[in-house]
Amino acid sequence: MRYLKIIVYLWLLSAAGLVSVGLFSLQRPADVAIVLGNTVDADGSPSARLAARLERAFQCYQQQQCKLVFVSGGIEASGNDEALVMYRYLVRRGVPSRNIVIDRAGNDTWATARNASAFMRNRGLSSALVVTQYFHLPRTMLTLRRFGVSNVSGAYPRFWEARDAYSVLREVPALVWYVIRPI
Numbered sequence: 125m126r127y128l129k130i131i132v133y134l135w136l137l138s139a140a141g142l143v144s145v146g147l148f149s150l151q152r153p154a155d156v157a158i159v160l161g162n163t164v165d166a167d168g169s170p171s172a173r174l175a176a177r178l179e180r181a182f183q184c185y186q187q188q189q190c191k192l193v194f195v196s197g198g199i200e201a202s203g204n205d206e207a208l209v210m211y212r213y214l215v216r217r218g219v220p221s222r223n224i225v226i227d228r229a230g231n232d233t234w235a236t237a238r239n240a241s242a243f244m245r246n247r248g249l250s251s252a253l254v255v256t257q258y259f260h261l262p263r264t265m266l267t268l269r270r271f272g273v274s275n276v277s278g279a280y281p282r283f284w285e286a287r288d289a290y291s292v293l294r295e296v297p298a299l300v301w302y303v304i305r306p307i
Contacts, residue, residue: 138296146258149265149278154253157181157190157279158240160264161197161206161230170209173257176281178210181255182217184279190253192223194240196230206230233264234302241271251275257283259292263299270307 159181162174170178184190193214197206207226215221225243230236244252252273254264261278268276 135296139292142262142295143259143292146261149261151279152277153189154251155249156192156194157184157253157255158194160236160256164204164206164209170213176283177255178213180279180281185219194225196227196236198231237267237271241273254278259295263302267302
């Protein structure tokens with residue numbers, strides 16, 4: 125029982141650290157904003173969480189914090205293409221299509237970081253601004269660094285849900301795995 129309490133305390137302390145890093149992440153201008161996908165509603169529109177990420181990316185673009193927006197997501201079981209939905213949303217908001225890069229193979233954070241870093245290398249880009257939820261920023265930024273993008277900062281939407289509590293706790297083992305996972 126004593127060891128279980130220690131594990132729980134360590135887990136909660138780690139989760140609090142991740143939240144702090146995410147919430148106090150400093151946004152810096154970058155060559156590209158990388159927006160991670162999320163759920164698309166049955167009608168083909170972005171979920172509230174995904175729309176909040178896209179609005180945050182739009183703000184960054186509008187404020188000239190980035191030159192390009194890299195939207196990354198997978199194809200959902202329903203057939204919805206997250207990256208295409210993200211692209212259409214940003215185009216409707218006024219981002220020129222030539223300034224949006226679509227990554228349809230970003231099925232998870234690892235794939236998005238791998239794909240975005242390869243795109244950046246191929247284009248000679250060196251700085252990235254990650255746009256995702258506050259608790260997801262540390263893992264995403266770390267993964268981009270592991271794939272060779274050393275100049276990474278983060279931005280998150282002011283969007284909160286009850287499920288964030290679960291998501292924060294889930295980030296602890298996910299971060300550990302991404303630290304030790306072979307490239």
